[in-house]
Amino acid sequence: MGTFHDTNDPLHGVTVVAVTGKAVHVGRCHERDDRTVVLVDADTHIEEENGKGADGRTNAEYLERVAAYGVWANIPRLTLEADRIESLIPLKDYHPQAEPAAPAAPVPAEEPACATGCDSAGVGAETLGEMVATLAPVQQETLQMTDAAQAEVKRLISAESRPGLGLRLGVSSGGCSGMRYELEFDEPKAGDDILSFDGFDVLMDGVASPVLRGVTLDFESGLNGRGFQFKNPHAKRTCSCGDSFMA
Amino acid sequence: MPYPEVMVAPMRAELTSAGVTELRSAADVDAFFADSAESTLVLINSVCGCAAGSARPAFKLSMDHARRPRRFATVFAGQDLEATSRMREVIGDVPPSSPSLALMKDGRLIHFVPRHMIEGRDAESIADDLKAAFDRVLPEEE
Numbered sequence: 001m002g003t004f005h006d007t008n009d010p011l012h013g014v015t016v017v018a019v020t021g022k023a024v025h026v027g028r029c030h031e032r033d034d035r036t037v038v039l040v041d042a043d044t045h046i047e048e049e050n051g052k053g054a055d056g057r058t059n060a061e062y063l064e065r066v067a068a069y070g071v072w073a074n075i076p077r078l079t080l081e082a083d084r085i086e087s088l089i090p091l092k093d094y095h096p097q098a099e100p101a102a103p104a105a106p107v108p109a110e111e112p113a114c115a116t117g118c119d120s121a122g123v124g125a126e127t128l129g130e131m132v133a134t135l136a137p138v139q140q141e142t143l144q145m146t147d148a149a150q151a152e153v154k155r156l157i158s159a160e161s162r163p164g165l166g167l168r169l170g171v172s173s174g175g176c177s178g179m180r181y182e183l184e185f186d187e188p189k190a191g192d193d194i195l196s197f198d199g200f201d202v203l204m205d206g207v208a209s210p211v212l213r214g215v216t217l218d219f220e221s222g223l224n225g226r227g228f229q230f231k232n233p234h235a236k237r238t239c240s241c242g243d244s245f246m247a
Numbered sequence: 248m249p250y251p252e253v254m255v256a257p258m259r260a261e262l263t264s265a266g267v268t269e270l271r272s273a274a275d276v277d278a279f280f281a282d283s284a285e286s287t288l289v290l291i292n293s294v295c296g297c298a299a300g301s302a303r304p305a306f307k308l309s310m311d312h313a314r315r316p317r318r319f320a321t322v323f324a325g326q327d328l329e330a331t332s333r334m335r336e337v338i339g340d341v342p343p344s345s346p347s348l349a350l351m352k353d354g355r356l357i358h359f360v361p362r363h364m365i366e367g368r369d370a371e372s373i374a375d376d377l378k379a380a381f382d383r384v385l386p387e388e389e
Contacts, residue, residue, distance in 0.1 A: 013297055015363035070342040070361030091363040 015071070015091040017063065020084045021198050022047040024059045026071045026091060027078055036142050037080045037088065041073035044196070054163045067094050078194045079142060143169070143195055143202060143212045149219040149228060154199045160185055166194070166201035169217070170208045181230045249326045250294055258292065258303065259323065265307045268320045273333035279320060280337055283354035286316035286385055288377070289334065292323045293345035298365045302346040305365075305373035312378040314385055316350060350380060357384045 011029040018025040018037060027042025045053045045062040052058055057065070071091075145153070153167050168186035186203060188194060193209040195202040204212060216231040249255075263269050267290070270276045280287075290306045293299045310319055322334045324345035331345075338349045339356050346365055350358035358380045365373055 013295065014366045067363075068361075069359060070344045070347070070363060072342045090367065092366065092368070 011088075011090070016088055017091050017094050018080055018088045019086045020080060020196055021086075022059070023196065024063060025078060025080060025196065026063070026066050027073070027075070030077070032082065035082050037082055037085060039078045039080070040076065041071070042075045042078040043071045043073060044075065044078065044194075044201070048163070063094055067091060075188060075194055076191055078196065080196045081142070084196070084198070142214075143204070144214075144216040145197060145202070146216065146218045149217045150197055150200075152219040152228070153197075157185060157200050164188070166203045168203040169212055170205065171211045183228060249328075252326075255294060255323065255326055258294065258299070261303050262290065262292065262306065262321050265310065266319065267306070267310075268318065270320055270322050270330050270334065271327050273329040276322065276330055276333040276337060279318075280351075280354070283351070285318055286350070286352045287318040287320055288316045289319075289338070289349045289351065290321040291331065291334065291345045291347045291349070292321050293325060295346065297367065298362055299346040301368055301370045301373055302348065302365050304370035305377065306348065308370060308374035309377040309381070312381055314381050314387065316352075316381065316385065348377065350377075350384065352385070 009029070009032065011032070014029055015026065016029045016039070018039070023044055023046045025039060025042055025044045027039030030038045030040045032038065043066075045055070045057070045059055047053055047059050053062060055062065157165055157167070162185075164187055165185050166188060168182075168184050170182035170184075188201070188203055189205070191206055193204045193206070195204070214233050218229045218231060219227065220229060259269060268279065270279055288306070288309065290302060292303065306319070306321075309315065322330045324331045324343075335343050337354075338351070338359075341356065341359055342361070344362035347362050348360035348365075349356055360373070360376065360380075364376070
């Protein structure tokens with residue numbers, strides 16, 4: 001009785017655990033392609049250098065509790081880079097004391113397995129590559145960061161010593177080319193699109209997120225370096241300083 | 248935003264026709280739990296076909312088990328907002344999820360089945376887990 005899902009992705013609508021480095025992310029899988037996995041009603045738990053998160057729990061302890069009671073949804077929409085995800089499994093298949101489950105054969109997307117007639121199907125643990133292979137590629141660009149930019153953001157955020165701080169990227173009217181990029185360190189806000197990198201999150205509001213799709217954030221250091229640089233393939237015009245653009 | 252009532256009416260009837268008490272308002276919830284000593288299984292119902300579509304029949308299957316709660320109730324998340332909010336207060340400090348199942352006794356939550364333990368599973372498997380929980384946590388006289 002009843003279905004409101006419009007996708008053949010067997011993980012669509014299923015609460016999953018995604019692991020990226022020292023971070024675990026839990027949320028309902030909303031959409032995914034070969035570049036990104038989007039979770040909704042999500043939460044992220046990050047082990048710091050002492051092996052525990054801000055709540056004093058290890059990732060395993062956090063997941064044990066989440067597996068028993070569910071997840072407090074602190075992030076409405078969380079976008080993860082697919083190639084950073086080390087494992088992605090339904091939360092119901094997470095067993096705190098068990099060895100990682102062997103990959104199961106993926107459920108063909110063309111054969112809905114849900115007993116209620118909807119498009120979702122129960123699946124076992126499987127690799128991201130196998131799951132992505134069942135999906136038609138979707139051209140959806142996301143923000144990219146060069147290694148240099150990531151390293152510099154990571155360095156700056158660690159200097160702030162404020163857990164949960166992310167890099168907020170924004171756009172606003174102004175600059176000699178019409179729109180101006182903005183960078184600041186900030187905490188997540190309701191409605192943010194969150195892109196997870198190693199050691200920090202990039203935060204974008206509903207205005208900035210679509211504008212920054214396909215943009216690469218770079219960082220140039222040294223005497224001739226110009227700091228953070230946005231490289232926007234969709235910009236029709238940019239100013240020489242790189243601070244503003246026209247989309 | 249709630250779905251049109253005509254769309255969710257069959258999802259309500261699937262439970263009420265089996266004798267489940269549907270709580271439509273916060274006052275309904277308060278009145279129902281005024282006597283909180285009795286064991287009660289609550290389904291936080293939802294429109295999600297692939298999870299609630301299994302939760303509802305699982306709920307009904309569990310009602311026939313030899314050792315079972317004295318009462319069965321439901322609220323509809325996303326539809327009856329006040330009732331659901333009040334029900335979640337009664338359930339206590341667990342993350343809100345729908346559909347989900349809460350077994351209450353003496354005003355306390357004694358067993359909880361969050362949404363992720365419902366997703367992608369058939370009704371019989373969910374019902375078997377519920378029955379096992381009844382056997383484990385309910386007193387024999389139930």
